[in-house]
Amino acid sequence: MNMMKRLLNILFAGLLSAVAATSQAGTNRVTNEPDSVYLFSYSHRDGGGGLRFAWSADESKWFSVADGFSYVNSDFGPWGRAKKMFKPHLMQSRTDGRWHCVWSATETGKALAYVSSSDLQKWGRQSYFAPSDLDKFVPEDVYPTLAKTVLINGVEQDGWVQKVAYNTVGQLIRYAEHKRYRALQNAERMAQDPVRFVGLKPLQATVTVKAEAGKKISDHLIGIFFEDINYAADGGLYAELIQNRDFEYAPADRGNDRNWNSTHSWALADAGSATLNIETFSPLHPNNPHYAVLEVRSAPGAGLVNSGFDGIAVKEGARYDFSLFGKVLEGKGGKVVVKLLDTNGAVIGQSSVTISSKDWKQQKTVVTATADVPVASLAIYPQVAGKYALDMISLFPQETFKGRKNGLRVDLAQTLADLHPRFIRFPGGCVAHGDGVDNIYDWKGSIGPLESRKPLRNLWGYHQTRGLGYFEYFQYCEDIGAEPLPVLAAGVPCQNSGTCAHHSTDELTCMGQQGGIPMEEMDKYIQDVLDLIEYANGDARRTKWGKMRAEAGHPKPFNLKFIGIGNEDMITDVFEERFTLIYNAVREKHPEITVIGTVGPFYEGTDYEEGWELATHLGVPMVDEHYYVEPGWLIHNQDYYDRYDRNKPKVYLGEYASHVSGRHNNIETALTEALYLTSVERNGDVVSMTSYAPLLAKEGHTQWNPDLIYFNNTEVKPTVSYYVQQMYGQHSGSEYLPSVVSLDNQPDAVRKRVGVSVVKDKARGDYIVKLVNLLPVKVASRIRLEGVSLVDPSATKTLLTGEPQSKDAKPVTSPFEIGGEEFSYEMPPYSFTVIRIGQGEKK
Ligand code: AHR
Numbered sequence: 001m002n003m004m005k006r007l008l009n010i011l012f013a014g015l016l017s018a019v020a021a022t023s024q025a026g027t028n029r030v031t032n033e034p035d036s037v038y039l040f041s042y043s044h045r046d047g048g049g050g051l052r053f054a055w056s057a058d059e060s061k062w063f064s065v066a067d068g069f070s071y072v073n074s075d076f077g078p079w080g081r082a083k084k085m086f087k088p089h090l091m092q093s094r095t096d097g098r099w100h101c102v103w104s105a106t107e108t109g110k111a112l113a114y115v116s117s118s119d120l121q122k123w124g125r126q127s128y129f130a131p132s133d134l135d136k137f138v139p140e141d142v143y144p145t146l147a148k149t150v151l152i153n154g155v156e157q158d159g160w161v162q163k164v165a166y167n168t169v170g171q172l173i174r175y176a177e178h179k180r181y182r183a184l185q186n187a188e189r190m191a192q193d194p195v196r197f198v199g200l201k202p203l204q205a206t207v208t209v210k211a212e213a214g215k216k217i218s219d220h221l222i223g224i225f226f227e228d229i230n231y232a233a234d235g236g237l238y239a240e241l242i243q244n245r246d247f248e249y250a251p252a253d254r255g256n257d258r259n260w261n262s263t264h265s266w267a268l269a270d271a272g273s274a275t276l277n278i279e280t281f282s283p284l285h286p287n288n289p290h291y292a293v294l295e296v297r298s299a300p301g302a303g304l305v306n307s308g309f310d311g312i313a314v315k316e317g318a319r320y321d322f323s324l325f326g327k328v329l330e331g332k333g334g335k336v337v338v339k340l341l342d343t344n345g346a347v348i349g350q351s352s353v354t355i356s357s358k359d360w361k362q363q364k365t366v367v368t369a370t371a372d373v374p375v376a377s378l379a380i381y382p383q384v385a386g387k388y389a390l391d392m393i394s395l396f397p398q399e400t401f402k403g404r405k406n407g408l409r410v411d412l413a414q415t416l417a418d419l420h421p422r423f424i425r426f427p428g429g430c431v432a433h434g435d436g437v438d439n440i441y442d443w444k445g446s447i448g449p450l451e452s453r454k455p456l457r458n459l460w461g462y463h464q465t466r467g468l469g470y471f472e473y474f475q476y477c478e479d480i481g482a483e484p485l486p487v488l489a490a491g492v493p494c495q496n497s498g499t500c501a502h503h504s505t506d507e508l509t510c511m512g513q514q515g516g517i518p519m520e521e522m523d524k525y526i527q528d529v530l531d532l533i534e535y536a537n538g539d540a541r542r543t544k545w546g547k548m549r550a551e552a553g554h555p556k557p558f559n560l561k562f563i564g565i566g567n568e569d570m571i572t573d574v575f576e577e578r579f580t581l582i583y584n585a586v587r588e589k590h591p592e593i594t595v596i597g598t599v600g601p602f603y604e605g606t607d608y609e610e611g612w613e614l615a616t617h618l619g620v621p622m623v624d625e626h627y628y629v630e631p632g633w634l635i636h637n638q639d640y641y642d643r644y645d646r647n648k649p650k651v652y653l654g655e656y657a658s659h660v661s662g663r664h665n666n667i668e669t670a671l672t673e674a675l676y677l678t679s680v681e682r683n684g685d686v687v688s689m690t691s692y693a694p695l696l697a698k699e700g701h702t703q704w705n706p707d708l709i710y711f712n713n714t715e716v717k718p719t720v721s722y723y724v725q726q727m728y729g730q731h732s733g734s735e736y737l738p739s740v741v742s743l744d745n746q747p748d749a750v751r752k753r754v755g756v757s758v759v760k761d762k763a764r765g766d767y768i769v770k771l772v773n774l775l776p777v778k779v780a781s782r783i784r785l786e787g788v789s790l791v792d793p794s795a796t797k798t799l800l801t802g803e804p805q806s807k808d809a810k811p812v813t814s815p816f817e818i819g820g821e822e823f824s825y826e827m828p829p830y831s832f833t834v835i836r837i838g839q840g841e842k843k
Contacts, residue, residue, distance in 0.1 A: 034166045040150055042159025043103070047084030050074065051101060053120075054152045055169045059161065062150045065169060066176030072123045075570060075606075076105035076113050078496040085113075089160050091142035102138055114138070120168070121175045125571055125610050188632035189660070190668045190804035190830070193776045196749060202778040203750070206742045209758045209769075211787035214735040217684025217759065218650075220422040220483060222729040223691045225654060226473075227429035229460045229704055230697035235309035236711065237416075237696065238468035239409045241320070241395040242378060243309045246465055247278060247290040248455040253463045260462075262290045267305045269379055274302030284325050284360050284391045287445065287454040291391035293329060296382045300337070303381035306393065310700065311375030313713035314340055314348065323364040324380070324393040325451060326355035331386020333357070338365060338380050342373045355388055367395070374714050392451050402479045406450065406467060411716045412696070413476065415709060419722070420729040423483040425564065425654060425691055426473045433489040433567045435459035436497040437517055440489045443470045443532050447552065459494070460703045471549070474536060474558040483561055484536070485689075487624075488529055490566030490598065491578030492516045516574040526585045529563075533590050536560035564654075566598035568626045571610035583618055596622045596652050603627040603640070615649045622688060626655035631672035634658055635752050635774065638676065641683035651686055655693035657721070663705035667830055668804040670720035674832040675772045677728055678755035684736055692725055723800050723811045724832060731768045731798075731834045733759025743779075754779055754827075769835040773827035785821040785837075793818050794838050801831035 040054040040062060050070035054062040074085040088103035098116055105113040105128060112130070114137040117123045127137060145160040188196075226232065235243065243265035254260040262278040277293045284291060296302045306312075314320065322338050333356035340349035348371045353363035369376075378395050382388055400407030401414065427441055434440040435457070445454030446469030456464045470486065477484040492515070517525050531545050538546025540555040549558070565582050569575050579597065586595055597620040600607025608625075615623045627633075641651070658669035658676075673692070680687050697707035708725065710717040718726075737758040743751055753774035760767055767788065773779050797816035802809030816825075816835060827833060 036163050037166050037169060038161050039164045039169065040148065040159050040161050041088060041090040042157045043085040043088050045158065047086045047107065050085050051088050051090065053172060054150065062152050064152050066173050069176035071120055071172065072101065072115060074103065074105055074113055075126050075495070076111065076128050089145070091138065091145055092162065093139050094141045094143055100138055100142065120172060123606055125606055127573065185636045186630040186632040188635065197776055200750070200775065200777050202780060203746065204744045205754065205779050205781040207739050207756050207781055207783045209737050209739040209783065209785045211737050211785060214737045214760060215685055217681065217734065217736045218688040219734050220689045221681065221684055221732055222421060222725060223423035223425065223482065223689055224416060224419060224421040224695055225425040225691035225693045226695055228427060228431050228458060228464055229429065229694050230707060231309065231701040232696035233468045234463065234465050235701065236698050237408050237412050239397055239400050239407055240467055241308050241312045242306050242393055245392055245394050246288050246455060247292050247391060248288060249463050253457045254461045265307050266292065269303040269305050269381070270301045273298040276304065279389065285452045287452055288391065291389050293387060293389055294382065295387045296385050299385045300381055300383045303379050305377050305379040307377050310713055312378060312395065313374045314369035314376050316369055316372045318369050319398045320367045320369065321364065321396045321398055322351065322367050322394070323362060324353070325360050325362050325391045327357055327360050327389045328355060329387040329389050332384060333386055333388070334384035336380055336382045338367055340367055340369055341377050341379055342371065343375055348373055348376060404475060406472065408476060412711060415716050415718060417480040419726050421482045423485045423562065423689060424473070424477050425485040425487060428487065429567060430459055430494050432487040433569065434493045436493050437515060440493055442528065443486070443488070444528060446470050447548070471552045475554065478558060484558060485562045485564060486532065487564035487567055488532065490569055490575060490582060491522060491525055492569050492575050495570035516578050522578060522581055526582055529582055529586060530589055533560060533563065533593060560593065562594045562596060564596040564624055568601040569598055571600060571607045571614060576614055580618060583620060594621050596624050599623045599625055601626050620649050622650040622652050624652045624654040628657050628659050631658045631660060631668055634672040634676040638679040638752065641679065641687055644683065644686045646686055650688045653680065653687060653690040655691065657692055657706060664807065665706040665719045665721045666804065667720055667802040667806045667809055669706070670724045671772060671774055671830060671832055673721055674724045675755040675774055678757035678770055678772055681736055681757040681759060692721060720807060720809050727798055727800065727811060727832065727834050731836055732761070733768055734762045735760040750775065767837040771825065771827050771833045773829065773831050776829050778829055779827040781825050781827060783823055783825060788821050790821055790837065792838055793820055796836050798834045799831060801828045804830055
């Protein structure tokens with residue numbers, strides 16, 4: 001058929017025959033229901049929502065199917081402003097009964113979308129294409145459909161009519177009801193407990209632990225996921241105190257905010273006798289093209305002041321390394337005084353450097369603070385009039401985590417280390433795959449001398465200096481005994497990328513899909529991935545990248561074992577092609593590396609299913625799952641991993657958290673995470689790794705809540721969820737010991753709220769009993785360790801408890817007398833307890 005005519009027919013015209021397709025109608029007649037009815041498929045005229053249905057026996061009175069439930073939504077374009085479905089046309093193939101839906105993904109109709117389904121419930125991957133490609137997507141052999149405008153609940157809707165078995169409508173209704181039932185379960189909250197558990201008396205429980213039936217579980221179960229979101233890196237973990245030290249802030253970092261530019265955080269002192277300009281001629285390094293030109297007309301007095309990240313917090317007696325790159329553009333140059341100032345302008349530390357070279361030269365000095373000041377600023381005052389070019393102006397505390405140069409803020413780095421994480425995933429998240437192809441995190445731009453690193457727009461709306469780059473990530477992992485787990489983009493940026501891939505202006509690639517690195521550039525990209533492995537593990541003398549690592553100060557390999565490819569990407573053809581190439585190349589060249597694939601951003605749905613299928617087909621050893629869910633989901637899905645096929649890829653639960661409205665964490669969210677983790681430990685043979693997300697958030701600069709740890713310039717504020725992670729991290733085991741929990745005759749709602757996990761830490765010979773009680777009453781438990789003969793029955797108990805709304809509960813550890821292999825413990829209402837029984841074999 002002529003392509004244009006076909007397009008018109010499919011999307012707009014409705015000229016097809018209205019002949020009822022009786023062959024579509026089944027004969028599954030129930031009581032007095034009709035055999036066949038008319039099915040009307042539509043979406044809202046404004047494109048909002050997804051594909052909905054109505055049915056009619058006579059084509060005049062229409063009934064909404066499941067009150068307008070959306071059976072498939074468009075996934076085209078960035079979150080928030082796109083993802084629209086205009087004029088969907090649903091068709092069924094005569095040959096195999098498969099359903100095909102085509103819609104316009106943009107109002108103009110320049111980008112079309114296609115998806116298919118066997119049952120109108122589960123839908124495959126979506127394709128997006130230009131109208132000229134329509135013929136590739138729609139089969140010829142479809143039953144007739146008729147374009148119509150009908151009244152549904154008093155509102156006119158445009159869509160397509162076809163005849164189907166009434167059974168099809170019944171199935172659609174049952175599917176939506178099931179989804180709604182699950183949604184009700186997910187929405188269960190502790191605030192309803194007084195009603196849900198009215199009259200519930202304290203419970204008795206027996207926990208019988210079968211030590212002899214133990215199974216090996218992952219020894220990497222609890223880790224951390226570090227992403228530069230919420231100012232986690234610059235202004236956070238990375239100890240640099242000067243904001244915009246490289247003068248590379250740009251309006252594009254922050255939605256074209258004109259105040260977010262090269263002068264951000266900088267101001268002139270004595271502005272009447274000095275000017276500040278930003279120049280790019282002959283920069284310090286092409287990757288760092290902007291620098292400041294300070295013209296001082298009358299000296300001393302005029303200078304340049306940096307206000308830090310919400311101020312610069314300094315401690316009395318602490319020493320700070322000051323450095324800058326400078327050159328003299330006009331005049332002779334000379335001494336430049338460096339001062340720390342408090343909010344009144346009083347000097348609380350002073351030193352000086354000299355700038356007299358006509359070429360870029362680094363100058364360094366040390367400033368010692370003479371007072372504790374939480375909100376200081378740094379000022380530099382040339383003592384001789386002239387014109388100075390300045391770049392990479394840095395103030396770094398000498399006290400960093402483990403004393404590393406260019407290192408990490410001690411309190412934050414220690415708080416993370418105290419979780420006892422077995423691995424660190426970095427640098428994202430969304431930051432890893434980036435906002436558009438040009439924003440993909442290139443690891444090579446994050447190593448080497450600081451002035452040569454390539455700053456990057458952070459898709460969370462700010463700027464990454466990448467002073468905290470791959471070398472520093474690897475080093476931190478080593479410093480805290482965690483496996484490094486870098487994540488690299490699978491050749492595709494975020495599916496919600498709001499920018500045009502490679503500056504395309506075409507509506508299809510610009511508005512919408514993630515696109516991908518052009519295939520002709522993929523060899524180079526794959527080489528970058530392989531080079532990373534060489535950078536981490538390659539010989540310091542014989543390999544190019546191993547040598548670079550050695551030059552950076554680490555001749556020994558970092559012993560990289562894992563690498564993530566992709567981050568919750570949409571599983572499209574574009575993705576599959578690129579992921580497969582990267583995966584095959586890594587597997588061939590580095591079979592020793594465990595590649596972790598990706599299966600979308602949810603615990604179900606198309607990307608999850610397609611991602612799992614692809615990973616299973618390719619034999620990817622592990623996949624990264626993400627799900628941010630309501631507390632009720634965690635309560636009602638404790639069997640999620642019990643269902644998993646043990647022969648398929650292992651799981652890295654790379655991002656998860658319990659979310660309630662208001663997006664805060666408290667005892668309610670933390671305990672549901674603790675409860676769910678008992679089921680994860682039980683499935684520690686299939687779940688190899690987990691990490692809560694996100695990790696860090698600076699107060700006043702959060703793009704995402706809740707986070708595990710909040711902080712400001714002087715304080716670190718771990719949340720209740722942090723303590724749950726810590727209790728799991730510090731008390732992990734290598735063997736899971738199954739247990740039978742008997743609760744005196746209680747309904748499911750009660751049973752599901754008591755969680756038990758018993759593991760053995762074989763290296764130390766300890767038994768660890770984790771008990772979670774999500775009920776408003778105590779649970780008096782009798783715990784029997786069958787098949788265990790304790791050499792030393794001494795134990796400690798760590799208890800985290802509080803009212804569901806409590807945000808500041810903290811765990812308390814105390815000695816606990818168990819006396820022998822059978823002991824009693826009363827779980828307080830709303831509590832998480834870890835009992836660690838030592839065997840006297842501690843190393
Ligand atoms: O953890 C915050 C974000 O959530 C991550 O960047 C992304 O992977 C997910 O959508």
